[in-house]
Amino acid sequence: MPPADLATAPVPPGRPAGAATWRSRLAGLPWPAIALLVLATATFVGFLVYPTYPNYDSYYSMLWGREILHGHLPSFDVYRTPTEHPLAIAFGAALSLLGRGGDRVMVFCTEASFVVLCAGVYRLARRAFTPLVGLAAAGILCTRFDFPFLAARAYIDIPYLVFVVWAAAFELERPRRGGIVWVLLACAGLLRPEAWILIGLYFLWMASGELGAASAAQRVRRWTRYAAVAAIGPVVWVAVDFIVTGHPFFSLQHTSGLADELGRTKGLSEVPSAMKRFFYSLAKAPVIYAAIAGFVVALWLAPRRVVMPTVLWLIGTGTFVLVGIAGLSVIDRYLLVPTLMVMVFAAVSLAGWTMLREDLIIRKVWAVAAGLIVVYGVVFTATRVNLRVFDSELKLRGDSHHALVRLLDQPRVRAALHRCGPLSTPSHKLVPDSRWVLGAGAGGVLARADPAARTRIQRGVALYVVDRAALLRQALVDKSDDVFNDIPMSGFSRLAFNDYYSVYVRC
Incomplete structure (x- = not known):
């Protein structure tokens, strides 16, 4: 319809013209951009109001980076040092050039990473399902206080999640994308060794796409390039350990020994109970129940859309089990990736009605019920969550x-x-x-x-x-x-x- 005819367009019976115009203008607003701006502003205000500082591990990354800049090998083997993370040390070295104030810059960068993480969760959920599901998933993430608290203490887990979630979002938008996905997963592999499983599986996924699509020589060349990128994390980690300590697997041995000393190891029989406890602690029971319902609904409505979130959940929980079997520290932060996917499926319970046709009565009923649940959740949180803590x-x-x-x-x-x-x-x-x-x-x-x-x-x-x-x-x-x-x-x-x-x- 030409723009000149909009003013004379017929209004549906029973609907006031003013209400229709108001609703169309409201729907036309760029809500994701507005939400991102509000979150970024609130995060910056929080950075100023609460001048927090890096946690134990992050301070050591800056100390080790400073030692390297001063021409010394980093002190990996002093009393109860954390596991080294090559990319964090490189970042810490850059921040140490700023002097004592580098610690606050690290906190600022980590809190900014939390904003980027919320944007990545939105993009992943939007591409897998709908834009409103994406907004709901990002909103749930903002209400799980463990995650912004990790950002306020400059834990490397937040940047790690950014790399993983955005890699998944980019890959979901264009399967076998390569390029930026390789870069993000390689960065993740330099922050946490759990990413090596992700990048190894991505190598198999990319390599399988070459079967029958090129000559044998071309396949070998591409597989070699893929393998070289996939090996960046393990190779750099082993090289750093060997250069600094003379032991190529120092990080693994040190982490295992420290976990045993601090009582953080779990036998295989204890892993399931620890996993359940950590999930309930990170996501909270209502979100978990909503995620179960959302997964079932998504599997019924659009089974192909659940593949990426499900794969990430399975890999994350599988890695947690392997960590327990290996005798390493069993802590809740190793379940952060699958917890994010729990939030995505919980968002399907709230906003999955947008996947239905507008003329279906079940869509309207679902939308009203979801709205009431959101109101209940806000009231429940406001009356029971102690923000003073x-x-x-x-x-x-x-x-x-x-x-x-x-x-x-x-x-x-x-x-x-x-x-x-x-x-x-x-x-x-x-x-x-x-x-x-x-x-x-x-x-x-x-x-x-x-x-x-x-x-x-x-x-x-x-x-x-x-x-x-x-x-x-x-x-x-x-x-x-x-x-x-x-x-x-x-x-x-x-x-x-x-x-x-x-x-x-x-x-």
Whole structure:
């Protein structure tokens, strides 16, 4: 119909012209872009309001990057260091050029990655199902507070999820796409070894597409290129381990040993119960039940559309089981990818009615029911979720770090460190933060829980945690932590203190 005839277009009987115009204008708004803008703005405001800092693993990535820039091999084998991740170390090296403020830049980049992750979940769910399903999936993700909390603490899991989800979205849009999918999966493989399974399966998927489509010589050349890209993660990881420690499989052995020391290993019989507990913790029961219903509905309405989310769920849960069998740390973060797919299927329960024809009565009933469920979910969350816990956890991370910086920056504390010896902390948890603040090397900050440091901590500067909440997160973290490591040692005198920490010295 020509634009001039729009004003005279007949209005359906029983529907006011003004209401029809209002609905058409509302429907014509770019809701995904608006939602992304709102999320980005809220994330930036949160970054400013809650000045959090990187977690234990991420601080070590920056420390190792700084050591490399200073011409030293990274200290992978000091007391209870985390597993190294090559891409995180490279990023940490770049951030260390910014000086002490590089830690806040890392948090900003990770929180920005969370926004990109939400966009990737939307794109994956939109392509698999419908745009409204995509919006619902991204919305569910924003309400699962574990994920933005990981971003606020600069966990590498968020960038890893970005690489995996966007690779899946691009591949779903154009099967056997290659190119950008290879790049994203290779980056994921440099962050977490679980991605090696994904990229290995993608190699088989790409290689199978070449059968009968080219000559034998062409197939071999393409398969060789595919294999070279797929091998980037394992090869780089092994090379870094070998160069730094002399042991090509140091990361695997170190991770396994540390998991056993911290009590994070599970026998095969315990893996199913741990998996169930982690799923319920990350996604919450209502989302899981909605996901089961959404999967059944999607399988009935459009079985081909469930393939990509189902494959990612199966690979993610299968990897979790393999991690448990291998004796590595069994933690909830290894289930983040399948948890995202649970959210996608839950979104089908809420917005899957958009896959039906408009003239079907079941579409209208489903839409109304979904709307009521959303209202119920909002009311349920508002009345039962304690946002003060989230607020206090974020404030604790920022306030305790500021207190640590203020204490260690005092001239008399710096003078005592220079005159009397190394800084010691109750456990390993405060070691990377203190090293980053002080610009110290591996021998400049020790953990009193480390049996190998017993003789060196008899003199020097001793840091103690005095705030109860900080004590449970920075000193008494694991069952093996000894409470006496946070009690001032004999012969030390107090030098400085604040609300979170105190410093004692003995020369």
